[in-house]
Amino acid sequence: MENETENAPLQLSKFLPYRLSVLSNTVSSGIAADYQRAFGLNLWQWRVMAVVGECEGLTAREITQRTAMDKVAVSRAVTALEARGFLCRQVDPEDARSSHLGLTQAGQDVYQQIVPLALNHETILLRALSPQEEAILERLLEKLARAASPDHPLW
Amino acid sequence: MENETENAPLQLSKFLPYRLSVLSNTVSSGIAADYQRAFGLNLWQWRVMAVVGECEGLTAREITQRTAMDKVAVSRAVTALEARGFLCRQVDPEDARSSHLGLTQAGQDVYQQIVPLALNHETILLRALSPQEEAILERLLEKLARAASPDHPLW
DNA sequence: AAAATGTCGTGTCAATTGTAACTATAATTC
């Protein structure tokens, strides 16, 4: 007999959460290595730049909501990005606790350089899929995300 | 105009690596919280138990290969699991550097309890998909994993 | 309008993780 544990209906390599985890880590760390090397940005710093580049004037709070990042992680990333001159804050006149964030000129330059780099990684991935498959994948991920969300645990 | 950056063809929420990352983290941390609470195991400890439960007698090296874990992470997990009496080592008679790992009785008990727990999480996810969709997802993940692999960077 | 409560962001410390060097064995070369 090969396996010790008789009815072990768990084959890790077929287990969806495991596969997602390995795939996601491979992909993310590949991209992260790229902009780490090119601009010294880590994953969270880039994520913050990405959302602010997409939508100027967000507050830290809004970034945590949009990116599923922890608020401490956002705070740290913002601090680092400001220190490097990529991001600037403007205090909200209505609520002095939060600031609206924007890319500086230098930040926009970096942003414009990273975007194609990131998209390139995505393209390499998606080249493995036909356009139909890509569309299907999108739908499936959407469904899975909904099912995984702590808000909709079970219906 | 809504967006500051003119031709920013990057919408983070549509960006595949980002979506994978958020989904994977949500799923994994949900499961991890479960067996953390129930047995005080962290993700890597459980991963090691999972592979050893599936295939008794693996060495640490083989575990790193199978699980995409770092060898240090494996070493730490094994140490912790041995300390808790879930795992035992048997030195390879041919090569004194490595040991073959096996679940103790206590380890097997825990394993048998965690497996359904883990599978349940997977089931909740997969309930969102039809059987066909599930099969398709498997194929797509397989393709993506191949495309993301550092071995096959581009063809 | 004072007091109590809630929220945004940050600082602090502990726990986790990554990197590189190390120990011990093994395999290879000379």
Added chain:
DNA sequence: GAATTATAGTTACAATTGACACGACATTTT
């Protein structure tokens, strides 16, 4: 068969991350 090089696993230290609590401001209650 001695010296070199390679490999399995560990240790030690640095860097990252997470959890909690705090300070500043805002909002609600009394």
